[in-house]
Amino acid sequence: MTKRPALDDVEHAVVALSTTALRDLGIEVTAIDDPEHGDVFLVGPDDERYFLQNLVAACRKLPESEWSAHIGAHFASQLEGRAAPDVAELSEPDLLTEVRTRLQPVDVAVDPELPMAYARRFTDDLVTHLCRDLPTTVETLTDTSLQGRDLDLLYQAGQRNTDAEPYATQDIPIDGTRGITALVGDSFFIATKARNMRRIIGTELGEAEHGVVFSVPHRHLLMVHPVTNLQSTLAVKEMVGFTLGQVAEAPGGNISPHTYFWYGDRVQQITHLDPDENAIVIESQGMFGDALALFS
Known part of the structure; x- marks a missing residue:
C-alpha cells in the first residue's frame, strides 16, 4: 500500500480550524488519518465523520484570512441540515420532492x-445513488434509510429533479x-444530467443521430459533443484534455477522468489509463468505432 503523503500547511490549518469550529458548535472531535483512502477526517463522540477534503480544496483557492469564516459557515450549515426530519419520517410526496440522483x-x-448496495451501475467505473437535496x-441516502421505499419511483423522481437543476452553457x-457544449452550475447534480442524455440532446444539441461523446469530471460540470463526422475525433481529444484539467482542479472531488460515448441509452467508456505511459489513451472501438466508421 502506498504511504499517504504528509499533510501540507493548508491541510494542517484546515484540521485545526475545523476542530475549533466544531468545538464552538459543541462537538469535540479527533483527527484521524486514513491511509487506505488517503483522507484525513474528524470523528465526533457519536462516531460521526467530518470529511475535510472539500474544505482543503476550497481553502487552497481562498485568501488565508477567509479560511476560518468559510470553515465555520460550512459546519454550521452541515449541522443545520442534520436537524431536518429523518427520511423515515417523510411522507412519500415530501421525499419525492427532495430526492436527487447523483x-x-x-x-x-x-x-x-454509507452502505449503498442499491446503487445502480452507470458505467464500469460509475454508479448512480440517491440523495436528499436540503437547503x-x-x-446521502443509504440502504437503511431507503428500506421499504419504492426505488424505481425514487430514481424516476430523482432524475426528474436532477434534470430540472439550473445551469449555464459554455461553447x-x-x-x-x-x-463541445459544457453545462456548468452550482448544483451538486449537474454531471448527473448525463443519465438523461436524450433530454440533453433535445434541449442543447438538437440532434445526435450518431451518438454523443461526454465527460463528467466533477459534480458541477457535464461536457457533451454530438458525433458528426471524422473530425469529431478532434473534439474527443480536446474533451479528454479539458476533462483531465478539470479533474485536477475538481471542486468537491472528482467524478471521473474518463470520456464516454452514449448511443441508444448505452454508454461506452472510450478512454483508459495506460500504466506504462501513465497517460490516458482514446479507444476507437466498439460502439464509438462503429459510429466513426460511418464517415470513413
Missing part, C-alpha cells in the same frame, strides 16, 4: 459507513465539426 465513482458505493446540505468551438 453520479459517483464505484468505490463510493462500497463505503461501509444547507446534501444527504468550445472545434474546427471542422460541432463544438
